[in-house]
Amino acid sequence: MSNRVVQRHVLRNQITIPIHIRIDGDLIVDWESFHAHFAEVLGFPKFYGRNMDAWNDCMTYLDDSAAGMSVVTVPQGDFVVLCIDRVEQFRMRCPEIFDALIQSVAFVNFRRIEQGEEAILAISYN
Helix, strand or coil, X not given: CCCEXXXXXXXXXXXXXXXXXXXXXXXXXXXXXXXXXXXXXXXXXXXXXXXXXXXXXXXXXXXXXXXXXXXXXXXXXXXXXXXXXXXXXXXXXXXXXXXXXXXXXHHHHHHHHHCCCCXXXXXXXX
């Protein structure tokens, strides 16, 4: 079964196609596993630095396939929903990593908005 589930939504008379990416919270037990899981699921490049600055960079360019920062890309104006499974266990086990994830999603969206682009990330908990 694919990690990506594509759904169509109508927003402001535009069709947006969010891509839902499933993140298995049980697989995240430390920083290494966090970066390994995201790199695998999103197809980050081999030069991915496995730190939050690198994560922010990869996620910022999800609508720019030419940047080569992820195999997951969306057309400009669309967005990615990170669906975190077993989020409560993940949050309890790795509170620092969970907080960093939330802050980084906000930072990526802020960075893009400051550059005149649309927000690109949303989070869903399961």
